[in-house]
Amino acid sequence: MPSEEELFASVDALLEEEPQLPPPAERARLREAAGITQARLAVALKTSTQTVKNYENGRSEPKPPRLEAYQRLLKGWAAKYPAHGAPAPALTPASAPQPDVPQTTTAPSAPEVDEPETDAQAPAAQERPVRPVGRPAASRRPAAKGAVKAAVDPRFPHGPLAVLDGDGSAYGVDGIVLDCPAATIPQLVEWTLRESGLGAAKLHRHGKDSDPLIVLTAAAAVKLGLPERLEGHEQRRSLRLPEDHPVVKQVAKAKWQLTQRGFGPWARIYRKAQGRERQCVQLAVLSWDALDERAWPGVTAMEPADVARVLGVYATRVITPRGSTAVSGLELMTAMRPPTRAVRDEATGNWVSGHNPGSLGTEPMDPAPPEATQEHPVVVGSGWKGGFLNEEAYQWVRDVDLLTAEECTLPYAVGLDLNTAFLAAAARLVVGLSAPDHFHAPTFNPKIPGSWLVDLSCIELDPRLPSPFTPDGSRPTGPAWYQTHTVAYAQELGFNVQPIEAYLRRETGAYLDPWHDRLKNAYVDTLADLGVSKDLSDAEFLAAMEQHKQTDPALAAVLSAIKATVKGGVGKLRERPQGRHYKEGERWPALERPTWRPDIRAAVISKARVNMHRKLNNMVKMTGLYPLAVLSDCVVYPSPGDNPLAFLPYAASGKPQPGGFRLGPTPGLAKLEGIQPMAWAVDLMEQGLNPARHIKGGDAVLDEGE
Template identity: 85%
Template sequence: MATEEELFASVDALLGEEPQLPPPAERARLREAAGVTQARLAVALKTSTQTVKNWENGRSEPREPRLSAYQRLLNGWAEKHPKPGTAPAAAAPQSPAVPQTFTGPAAPEAPAAVEAPSVQAVPEPERPAARPSSRRPAAKKAAKPAADPRFPHGPLAVLAGDGSAYGVDGIVLDCPARTVPELVEWTLRESGLGAPRLHKNGKDSDPLIVLTAAAAVKLGLPERLEGHEQRRSLRLPEDHPVVKQVAKAKWELTQRGFGPWARIYRKAQGNQRQCVQLAILSWDALDPRSWPGVAEMEPADVARVLGVYAQRVITPRGSTAVSGLELMTALRPPTRAVRDEETGNWVPGHNPGSLGKDPMDPAPPEATPEHPVVVHSGWTGGFLNEEAYQWVRPVDQLTDEECMLPYAVGLDLNTAFLAAAARLVVGLSEPDHFHAPAFNPKIPGSWLVDLSHIELDPRLPSPFTPTGERPTGPAWYQTHTVAYAQELGYNVQPIEAYLRRETGAYLDPWHDRLKNAYVDTLADLGVTKDLDDQQFLAAMERHKDVDPALAAVLAAIKATVKGGIGKLRERHQGKNYKDGDRWPALERPTWRPDIRAAVISKARVNMHRKLNNMAKMTGLFPLAVLSDCVVYPSPGPSPLDFLPYAASGKPQPGGFRLGPTPGLAKLEGVQEMLWAIDLMEKGYNPARHIKGGDAVLDEGE
């Protein structure tokens, strides 16, 4: 027989249980019946209006101390405002020290009295929002069918210190994890996070959990990573308790260890991947140059920014440069399933149009001086120097008329490297060596040819060198550079070449996805294709203020383009590196300096073609060029004061045109002409400083 002590202990346990709230739709009904707005309730409970909305549509549940206060309020409202057709429940005595469970109206006896589906009380339904770790099933609101039912809660979540995991579309999940291994298990088993593959032969995107500083500390991680090395190379030591926890739970870390971007995984079982990506905000996971202001945003806003990026580009896998490279592979997977003729089994086979799954050494002139191909072969034949423009016109070439113009106006080409990647044919196989080949502009490769005899207007940069100076003898060039010399009417006779027999437009799907992401995000910021040039300039002037979150997405998309192309020739990063040693990037099939050279060569040629056409149409010559930015002398402070237009008012084809799509131009900045001349006399490039920042292509982060 139970003792009095045991009975009291059992009763006390029941009294101490977490209060049980009515269904979300009933919460909303009670509040509306009491004539209280969501904003007023939020003030009373010292929370946000959005949080109250989440409580009433089932996206999240309150926790103490608000839980007991909310429960008390709902109990009071339930007594005053019972459902129509039901009798009020007997009032239970309230104790200020003990939370009470919801009594509510009496249960209906007939099906006709069953409560209406919660969808009727839920505004703007978008996706189901069950709380995976709740003690009881949360009411689900009606929603549009999920793109993939395996991932009902989107690709990622931002975890706050109180255990709230903020996802896309305003969803908030309750994460009970107290350690990193528990977080990984929750993410894979309960969260409903992830994203479907971008290509039928690819892999699903692993879920991403972004940790705020408070969440990191709660999980046993330091708030900041300290050290004297570059921030991107910092990581936890192997003897750190969290690293030991991960190993003890039989999870593994990738070679880059537990740093700002950590991948925690177990080997796949069949087709089931077991991998979670973590990003720690206070460890500078989101570089402010690529994600301006995002690290300082509230968790829900961070989730929104990263969610839009994940939807339009890819679930972030690291820096924007890393994500740009990963996007290439996701859209052109290296393998596909093929049937083995002997066994009849399905096995991985080469996916046509991809770079394959094995790394490929470049031709010696395409490599870097420290590359093993160069060091071990003793190569001394020179290298490709296909880089973006960094050119300033000599001051003594300026005419009096140009110097008297009042303004220097900078134009910037939208994602110039992305525009260059469109329909770009690159090599897919290993390079073959040829002596004295006939030049063919359709074959991608590297050509040793003498272009020093070509004479062009000295008021324009040479299209053959990044410095804009005229070549002095034979040099290695990518196909597009040599083809442009031929386009200008000059004879080219290659001395030597490294060419690839298998070719394809490898970057086309990458270009298409990023172009759509760029154009769609600009349109969301009010910069649409239907604007005339004056309206376009006005919209661009204010677009960053329309929505800072989407402006950050736009910056990340642009950084993804430049960083992804730069990563194709990522240099070694170890401080103890010795020339001739291999470095980790060389083990990637996407370490392809020849593809990077092709993109930059085409972008630089495109820039020169526009400069040349502008000179013919307007008689104007640039003051300076830096990558995708050009500065012109102008009679007025707007590009409209010097860009060429037909009598109909339409822009003249061939020159610079304003617009929101890749390859078209926007205003970069305006300064006085005397400012530009002063910089030029001091040896500085006004294109670099006309607005601020550095437009030189990064080779990887």
């Protein structure tokens, strides 16, 4: 007789084994006996219908944690529906609609014999209610906290994207894990489009659905035949696989195409659309630096489930990434203002594609010469010598000789940073939508967007403030080109402006409004998830901002990406030529986009700089304080205390005074950028360095030369 210890050891060994599932045929029998369709089971297990089919015909097996959930479900069904037991009583049909999960074939690596749908085999499926079964598969990492789930589109039950690891697990949003059998890039594309249930609905009724995004970890890239690292001597954005690489050949052999950018960190693989159905998959390779550390801090080093969480929140609140945050920012503009809409042809009665009012249209538009860059064809071809717009963000330091003894004896220099200043400037910003027209000696109209040649050199302002008319804050020296907002501000300050000439646009609109609204909501909602909400007092706000990055690093990365999307999107409106082979006067790819609009970029930056100067001016009136330095959306003030509460203007009621800098979590309001000793700031100013650039501290001063 075996001893008790031996028996217990044997039993413990069984308990430690991997969960065992019944044979594939029994799995199908149990599901049919329960009256559940394969599509419904796929939703419960957070996988695809095809994967459930594979479980039931023996082609694949589930992996943890889905394995344990599936086993638990089958055990429950086995207890209710034994092989020779009586059939369960029929129940009332369900009223809830079933999710529209795509019914597709397997990936090329695993061809499957066609089989009829289980619904047809099992009449009981029509008699039983739809009910939750088992336990939904979860990520191996902690679930998202604070993020609000978006409504699930039945066409895309598994969300906008997935992160694929080297074991064939594709991690999606909300802890979903899909089994991906693909062994090659073409197989991955087929699986994504036919089986994964990935994608996202269009953001505007006249727009297009977002293509699914698959993010490859280093292990997944190697498994699919890609190099772990992409090396080369060109700029990082230009790196791509050579055309004779085996993976590129595989893609072509499978009748798929790559965009002109080729197979780089962000690769788009597509076939021409058939009817209204798009066939396109976006790939991002993490180990090829697809996610820039400056925009997505720490994300590349995260576990796949956490990468999926970060990108999933961004996709839900902003847009499914299609490249850098700058590219995504530009794509969001088009997604929120699609260039075309369906219109009825009066002659034939048919629906055709027509212009969508308020958009930039489908054709690129050349700028006026002063709005272009010096290498642009309209400049080189015309021999333009009349100067250019210089609407850029502030980089200004007060002359150290203008510091007073009283200011120098204050103990602190405190930096304030305006939240997404460019985004705040985009709100209700009227821009030109049509081509520019040339005018001589026009009467200035602040409501017309355009570029004006005006002499503002006669305007004398306090030298302790930067000039609102130049990026370096210096006084203009003669006639120069300015965007409408800059000239309007000169008029607001009480000066008579008399333009010499102008390039103006007759058709106008608030093109960026929906872009602003979506990004503002994304920014505010993400900050709120990090514990920084609108209802905090100023002191509570400062305390919450000190801790928000540690509260949840994943959501902090989303916040960083949102801010980078704003700045990058505005910057992309005037993308310069890339590559050492470019010759001045040639067109470059960005010029073929309707969104290459340097005049709109100038309008955003002009308004942001004017907004900054208006606050600086109001601060003088309310507090008598002058700034030490300004860098884009950051301003440094001398302060008697070690936080902004020591010098910001408040009414007797304790409420912030309107017009100056105010603390808060919304775009255009301020947060603390950094605190340093006043002597530190004076020392930098004497060296000709900008304290606003270094107020955060660290080693930046040692690395930065100006």
